Amino acid sequence: MDKKSILVFGVGELQKSIINRAHLMGLYVVGIDPCEDAFAKDDCDAFEVVGGQDYEGTIAVAKKYGVSAIVTAATDKPLVMMARVAKAMNLPFYSEETARWSTDKFQMKQRFIEGGVPCAKGRLISCIEEAEDLNYPIIVKPRDNSGSRGVKICNTPAELKESIDEALQYSHLDSVLVEEVIEGPEYSIESLHYDGKSEAIQFTEKKTTPFPYNVELGHKQPANLSGDVKNQIREIVSKIGVALKFENCPSHTELKVNERGIFVIETSPRLGGDYITSTLTPLSTGINMEDQLLHIALGEKVDTASGRVNKASGVCFFDFPEGKVTRIDSKISEAASWPGVYAFNLKLKEGDIVGKITSSLNRYGEFIVSGETRKEVEERLSEYEKNISKLITIK
Numbered sequence: 584m585d586k587k588s589i590l591v592f593g594v595g596e597l598q599k600s601i602i603n604r605a606h607l608m609g610l611y612v613v614g615i616d617p618c619e620d621a622f623a624k625d626d627c628d629a630f631e632v633v634g635g636q637d638y639e640g641t642i643a644v645a646k647k648y649g650v651s652a653i654v655t656a657a658t659d660k661p662l663v664m665m666a667r668v669a670k671a672m673n674l675p676f677y678s679e680e681t682a683r684w685s686t687d688k689f690q691m692k693q694r695f696i697e698g699g700v701p702c703a704k705g706r707l708i709s710c711i712e713e714a715e716d717l718n719y720p721i722i723v724k725p726r727d728n729s730g731s732r733g734v735k736i737c738n739t740p741a742e743l744k745e746s747i748d749e750a751l752q753y754s755h756l757d758s759v760l761v762e763e764v765i766e767g768p769e770y771s772i773e774s775l776h777y778d779g780k781s782e783a784i785q786f787t788e789k790k791t792t793p794f795p796y797n798v799e800l801g802h803k804q805p806a807n808l809s810g811d812v813k814n815q816i817r818e819i820v821s822k823i824g825v826a827l828k829f830e831n832c833p834s835h836t837e838l839k840v841n842e843r844g845i846f847v848i849e850t851s852p853r854l855g856g857d858y859i860t861s862t863l864t865p866l867s868t869g870i871n872m873e874d875q876l877l878h879i880a881l882g883e884k885v886d887t888a889s890g891r892v893n894k895a896s897g898v899c900f901f902d903f904p905e906g907k908v909t910r911i912d913s914k915i916s917e918a919a920s921w922p923g924v925y926a927f928n929l930k931l932k933e934g935d936i937v938g939k940i941t942s943s944l945n946r947y948g949e950f951i952v953s954g955e956t957r958k959e960v961e962e963r964l965s966e967y968e969k970n971i972s973k974l975i976t977i978k
Contacts, residue, residue, distance in 0.1 A: 585879065586610060586611040587609075587610055587611060587651040587652070587789060588610065588611040588612070588613055588616075588628075588648045588649060588650045588651060588655060588878070589610045589611070589613065589651065589652045589653070589880065589881075590613045590615065590645055590648070590650040590652070590653045590654075590668075591612060591613065591614045591615070591627070591653075591654055591655065591656075592615060592654070592655040592661035592664070592665055593615075593616055593621075593654065593658050593806050594613060594614035594615070594616045594622065594623040594624050594626070594627060594656055595616070595618075595621060595622045595623065595656065595658070595662070596622045597656055597657035597856050598620065598623055598655065598656050598657070598658075599626055599691075600615075600656070600861035600862070600873060601654060601656045601741050601854070601861070601873045601876070601877070602614065602626045602627060603626065604622055604871065604873040604874055605654075605656040605877055606626075606841065606875060608874070608877055610651060610877070611628045611629075611752075612614060612627045612628050612629075613627065613628065613629045613630075613631070613644065613648045613650060614626075614627035614629070614630045614631075615630075615631050615632075615633040615641065615644055616630075616632065616633070617633065617634050617635050618632070619631065619816070620634050620675040621647045625823060627978050628721070629648060630769050631644050633659060633763060633903050635661060635664065636664070637876065638667060638668075638928070640665065641668055642668060642671060642672075642700040645668055645833075646672075647648065647873045650672070650674075651674070651879045652674060652675070652877070652880035652882075653665050653669055653672075653674055653676065653880060654852065654876055654877065654880050654936055655853060655858075655863065655874065656697075656727070656854045656856075656860075656873065656962055657855065657856030657860075658659045658853065658856075658864065658955045659685070659686050659727075659728075659729045659851050659853065660686075661681040661687070661739065662682040662685060662686055662851075662852065662853065663679060663683055663686060664833055665677055665870055666681065666682040667807040669882070674880070675831040675879060675880055675881075675882050676831050676832070676880075677828060677829060677830050677831055678828060678830050681827055681828045681852065684827050684851075685707070685850070685851055685852050685868040686727055686851075687726050687727055687828060688724055688725075688726045688727070688760045689705075689707055689760050689975040690847055691720065691827070691849060691850070691919050694761070694817065694826045694827050694951060695823075695826060695847060695943075696825070696926070697783070697826065698822050698825060698826025698827075699822055699826075700819060700822050700823055700826055700847050701845055701846050701847060701956060702846055702847045702848070703722075703762040703763050703764075703765050703846055703848065704762065704763045705760055705762035706745060706760075706761060707726075707758040707759070707760060707761075707971050708747070708758060708759060708761055708791055709747075709758045709759075710747065711743060711747060712745040712820065714740070714743055714761065715899055717743075717761065718737050718763075719737065719743075720737060720738045720764045720794075721736070721737055721743065721762065721763065721764060721767075722734065722735070722736050722737070722738060722743070722763075722764050722797075722817065723735050723736075723746040723749075723759055723760070723761055723783050724741065724748050724750060724759060724760045724762070724764050725746060725750045725753040725756075725759060725762075726754060726755055726756050726758065727754055728753055728754060728761050728873040729851070730784070730860060731753065732753045732942045732943075732944065733749055733750040733751075733753035733754065733759075733793045733953075734750070734796070735749065735750070735796060735797075736764060736794045736795045737897045738795075738796065741950055742795070744762075745762075747759055747796075751967060754762050757835065758933060764781065764798070765800060765839045765841070765846045765848070766839070766841055767839045767840055767841030768789070768840060768897050769791060769838070769839050769848070770787060770788055770806050770808070770816075770827050770837070770838055770839070770840065771786075771787040771788040771802075771835055771836060771838075771859065772785075772786055772787070772791060772820055772832045772834075772835075772836040772838065773785045773787065773833070773853055773854075773859060773860050773864055773872060773876055774815055774824075774832075774833060774835075774836065774874065775832075775833050775876075775879070775885065775887065775962070776829040776830055776831070776832050776834060776852070777831060777834070777879050777885050778885070779830070780821075780824075781820050781821045781823070781824035781829065781968065782882060782887060783813075783816065783818055783820050783910050784864060784868060784870055784872060784887060785804055785805065785863075785864045785867060785868050785870075785918060786804070786808035786813060786816070787802050787803070787804050787805075787806055787839075787855070787859055787863070788802065788804070788805075788807060788808075789802055789890040790802070790803075790908050791849040791921075792940055796939075796940070796941050796942070798883075798942055798943060798946070799857055799900070799942050799943060800899070800902050800940075800946075801897065801898060801900060801964065802858075802859055802863060802897060802898050803866060803895070803896075803897040803957065803961065803964070804859075804863050804864065804866075804867040804868075804895060804896050804897065805895065805957060806895075807938060807957065808840070812840060812845070816838070818837075819838070819845060819847060819886055820834070822834060823847065823850050827850070827852070828936075829852050831880070832853070832876075833852065833853060833854050833860070833872055833875075833876050833877070833879075834850055834851065834852050834853070835850065835851050835853060835854060835855035835856075835859070835860070836849075836850040836851075837849055837850070837968065854872060854873065854876060856943070857898065857900075857943070858898050858926075858949070858951060859898075860866060860872045860873065860894070860956035860961075861873060862898070862925065862926070863896040863897070863898060863951070864896075866894065866895075866896035866925065866951075866953040866969075867892075867893075867894050867895050867953075868891060868893075868894075869890040869892035869894075870887050870890070870891060870908060871873055875887065879973055890973075893913055893959040894953065894954065894955055894956075894961065895953070895954050895955070895956055896925075896951070896952065896953045896954070896960060897951070897952050897960045897961070897963075898949050898951045898952075899950055899952075899964050899967070899968050900945065900946045900947075900948070901929070901931075901947045901949065901971070902946075903931075903937050903938060903966075903972070903975065904937070904977055905937055905938055905939060905943075905977075905978055906936075906977040906978050907934070907935070907936055907937070907977065907978055908931050908932065908933050908934060908936075908939055908975065908976070908977055909933065909937045909974035909976045909977065909978050910933065910975065911929075911931065911932065911933055911974065911975050911976075912973075912974035912975070913951060914974055915929065915971065915974045915975070918950065918967065918971060919968075920962070921963075921967060922951055923952045923954050923959070923960075923963045924950060924951070924963075924967070925952055926949075926950065926951040927950045927951075928948045928949055929947070929951075929971075930948040931947050931948065931953060931975070936947050937950065937977055948954050950967060950971070952964060952967065
């Protein structure tokens with residue numbers, strides 16, 4: 584094979600972008616996924632169905648195609664497997680130890696505390712009887728899942744009991760993490776870790792659903808943070824890199840900022856989902872983090888200076904009232920060509936039932952905008968969300 588080949592773990596919708604970037608770099612893309620009809624399987628040069636826990640099957644595919652690198656995007660599930668495969672194939676990656684810390688929120692919190700990373704107080708419980716001494720409100724999380732699945736804020740023991748059961752449905756473990764609720768706006772930090780250093784590329788401001796669920800409904804870049812706070816966050820990202828031994832990877836770190844300080848919610852040695860790193864960051868900074876991850880995975884030089892710009896971008900995920908869709912105006916097709924709209928995707932049709940958004944899996948589409956300034960992006964997001972809501976009737 585003349586081209587270098589790269590193994591992409593998972594070929595769902597969120598991996599489509601990095602697969603395309605790999606092709607633009609002239610790479611032969613091998614995709615693996617447990618699903619026979621995975622969303623982006625036809626975008627790969629070769630596709631194999633491999634179970635998420637099938638180490639021997641994964642190694643066999645890696646050797647069959649002589650892969651020179653391994654990557655994934657916007658998912659935590661394959662990280663431990665990837666670390667094992669990378670070690671066996673002597674490919675640039677982080678350790679299996681780092682992967683395990685990063686996919687268990689409790690082990691992650693322990694590393695934060697040991698590494699001086701500011702975070703919420705929390706502990707493990709398996710049942711309501713172990714929670715008699717807790718002060719409400721508290722937040723419940725599965726230890727080993729992402730995308731807001733099973734995450735809920737509770738104000739009473741009855742709510743907590745129900746939420747424990749719900750969180751365990753999203754987990755392979757027999758305990759859940761309960762944490763103090765940290766107030767304040769939420770942000771994510773998109774970073775790269777290479778050559779022994781940690782570099783924050785962009786700061787993202789989040790919009791989430793009201794309690795009790797905490798599902799992301801939108802993102803804006805750059806975040807409205809002072810230079811001093813950004814510098815403090817950069818120092819924290821460096822501490823995270825040391826505490827979790829991040830190397831040869833990106834990271835997506837979620838945190839909150841309030842009058843008490845900066846509190847890290849969680850992190851992961853992967854690219855962020857929700858179009859944050861695939862689309863928003865290139866639009867706002869000129870830096871394509873997927874390209875840089877591919878360079879890292881291939882053992883090549885990282886370049887975060889060339890083509891750098893200071894612009895803005897944002898995404899809005901639709902949040903409609905509950906009910907039945909009775910009308911979608913045909914003019915909605917024009918939304919894709921509104922000024923500054925980069926992408927538009929509505930996942931509804933007439934007759935569909937709209938329910939409450941409880942995780943990132945049951946949102947109803949999105950639109951992405953870009954602009955020269957954050958103010959321009961904010962105005963477009965606000966105006967277009969109102970315009971779209973007028974074109975859809977839900978009763």
